[in-house]
Amino acid sequence: MSTLKLDLESYKDLLKQYIETQNEQALYRAEQFSKHSIQQNITPDEIINVHIEALLELYPDIPSNIQSSLNFLLETMISYGLAYQEYQALREKQLELQSEISVAANMQQTLLSTTKPEMSELDVGAISTPAKQMNGDYYHFVKDQEGSLGIAVADVIGKGVPAALCMSMIKYSMDSFPDSRMEPSVILEGMNRVVERNVDPSMFVTMFYGLYDPDTHEFNYSSAGHEPGFYYSAKNDSFHDIEAEGLVLGVDRSVKYEQYTQHLDVGDMVVLLTDGVTECRTGDRFIERDEISDVIHQYKHLSAQEITEQVYRHFERLQDFQLRDDFTMIILRREV
Amino acid sequence: MDFQSCVNIKKEWDIVGARQLGRDISKKIGFGTVDQARIATAISELARNIYLYAGTGKVCFETIENLNEKGLRIIAIDEGPGIRDVTQVMEDGFSTSGGLGAGLPGVKRLMDEFDVISRQGEGTEVNVVKWLR
Ligand SMILES: Nc1ncnc2c1ncn2[C@@H]1O[C@H](COP(=O)(O)OP(=O)(O)O)[C@@H](O)[C@H]1O
Ligand SMILES: [Mg+2]
Numbered sequence: 001m002s003t004l005k006l007d008l009e010s011y012k013d014l015l016k017q018y019i020e021t022q023n024e025q026a027l028y029r030a031e032q033f034s035k036h037s038i039q040q041n042i043t044p045d046e047i048i049n050v051h052i053e054a055l056l057e058l059y060p061d062i063p064s065n066i067q068s069s070l071n072f073l074l075e076t077m078i079s080y081g082l083a084y085q086e087y088q089a090l091r092e093k094q095l096e097l098q099s100e101i102s103v104a105a106n107m108q109q110t111l112l113s114t115t116k117p118e119m120s121e122l123d124v125g126a127i128s129t130p131a132k133q134m135n136g137d138y139y140h141f142v143k144d145q146e147g148s149l150g151i152a153v154a155d156v157i158g159k160g161v162p163a164a165l166c167m168s169m170i171k172y173s174m175d176s177f178p179d180s181r182m183e184p185s186v187i188l189e190g191m192n193r194v195v196e197r198n199v200d201p202s203m204f205v206t207m208f209y210g211l212y213d214p215d216t217h218e219f220n221y222s223s224a225g226h227e228p229g230f231y232y233s234a235k236n237d238s239f240h241d242i243e244a245e246g247l248v249l250g251v252d253r254s255v256k257y258e259q260y261t262q263h264l265d266v267g268d269m270v271v272l273l274t275d276g277v278t279e280c281r282t283g284d285r286f287i288e289r290d291e292i293s294d295v296i297h298q299y300k301h302l303s304a305q306e307i308t309e310q311v312y313r314h315f316e317r318l319q320d321f322q323l324r325d326d327f328t329m330i331i332l333r334r335e336v
Numbered sequence: 337m338d339f340q341s342c343v344n345i346k347k348e349w350d351i352v353g354a355r356q357l358g359r360d361i362s363k364k365i366g367f368g369t370v371d372q373a374r375i376a377t378a379i380s381e382l383a384r385n386i387y388l389y390a391g392t393g394k395v396c397f398e399t400i401e402n403l404n405e406k407g408l409r410i411i412a413i414d415e416g417p418g419i420r421d422v423t424q425v426m427e428d429g430f431s432t433s434g435g436l437g438a439g440l441p442g443v444k445r446l447m448d449e450f451d452v453i454s455r456q457g458e459g460t461e462v463n464v465v466k467w468l469r
Contacts, residue, residue, distance in 0.1 A: 045370060045374075049368075049370040052369070071369055074369060074370065078373045078374055078376075078377045078446075079377065079436065079438060082377070082436070082437035082442040082445060083437035084437070086429070086436075086442070087437070090429060
């Protein structure tokens with residue numbers, strides 16, 4: 001523990017200078033000295049010790065009662081020294097954990113990555129940003145053999161590492177479905193069984209699955225307790241909620257999911273999101289869903305991808321750049 | 337082992353007695369003020385653990401010497417319930433004194449050598465050494 005040698009001589013000089021002049025310069029150097037000591041992991045009790053030794057060298061005739069009082073001070077500082085060392089050890093541990101998590105976050109990004117489909121019929125935009133390092137939201141695009149586009153959006157209630165671990169499992173189960181065309185309700189029923197079997201009951205997963213057929217321009221969808229999205233009608237220039245009934249995944253293994261259909265005309269949009277979007281807060285007020293559709297409306301002349309980015313920027317700023325929940329938004333717009 | 341001296345720990349007051357004896361021996365060996373204070377703090381932690389968790393036990397002191405070093409060995413022994421998971425106890429932040437940096441991890445920091453042998457239901461022996469440098 002005493003491998004760290006405080007420079008007694010320079011401390012003594014400093015102290016002497018200060019006692020003689022009481023000037024600011026010496027105090028400034030004292031500040032530098034203490035910063036330097038902190039860098040060298042020197043504990044408070046060691047400083048006191050150096051102080052006592054320096055003082056005794058400068059003033060060998062210090063009365064013994066003052067000497068005793070200094071020893072008393074030293075004694076009281078020992079525990080502070082320990083607390084300080086523990087703090088440093090914990091800080092190192094924290095840095096380690098942080099870098100581990102960022103490695104995990106990178107892995108997760110690779111794992112959950114999905115390519116945005118290129119379709120002449122549909123302009124697609126997607127954004128997903130985690131509140132912490134790891135994302136508990138998930139979205140995925142699949143094109144089936146008949147050319148339909150499947151879109152999955154899921155949200156694990158909770159965030160951070162546990163949510164992200166759960167999400168990775170969802171991703172693998174989704175990958176294990178066959179390439180042939182599958183109805184949204186069937187997919188949710190399958191996922192419901194997976195979650196029911198594999199996920200801790202204290203964790204909830206909501207999921208939305210939509211299937212867009214470019215020949216009929218029908219958007220079929222089912223929802224497992226997921227935050228409702230928006231349908232934008234270009235003809236009426238208005239938004240309304242995409243309502244769909246359905247129980248959260250993993251609660252009841254025999255649950256059946258209702259399937260709904262929305263026809264898309266040219267210029268119509270489907271907006272899918274997670275509650276990280278709707279539960280944005282400004283001050284202590286949750287935003288209204290209208291505010292989201294208003295922002296989308298404001299940028300509707302842009303591409304689907306640009307709209308999602310603008311909406312994200314808008315709410316990021318509104319929340320003082322501190323996301324409280326993972327934020328995911330997908331926009332599909334029929335082009336021709 | 338041939339110990340110079342032991343202090344029985346039965347009541348809280350005995351912690352002070354153990355500190356006193358430990359400090360006297362440290363002084364005799366030639367430890368400076370800081371090291372004396374550190375040794376006393378370590379003794380407190382060990383003796384208090386005996387008092388709190390084992391009820392009774394003892395803290396023993398031994399001056400040790402090899403070719404080029406002198407030091408103090410402290411052994412705290414009890415026949416209490418033992419520590420179930422020493423590794424866990426040695427993790428920073430585990431101690432019930434949380435955030436004070438004290439407890440057994442603190443003792444390890446205060447001393448140069450540290451060892452625990454503990455069997456559940458049989459007791460605990462903590463063996464620490466401080467070298468005079
Ligand atoms: N001599 C002992 N006998 C039995 N259990 C002990 C003994 N010493 C420590 N322990 C156990 O180890 C834990 C951690 O001890 P310690 O690090 O001293 O921190 P604290 O005493 O503040 O909890 C104690 O809470 C106790 O359960
Ligand atoms: Mg203790």
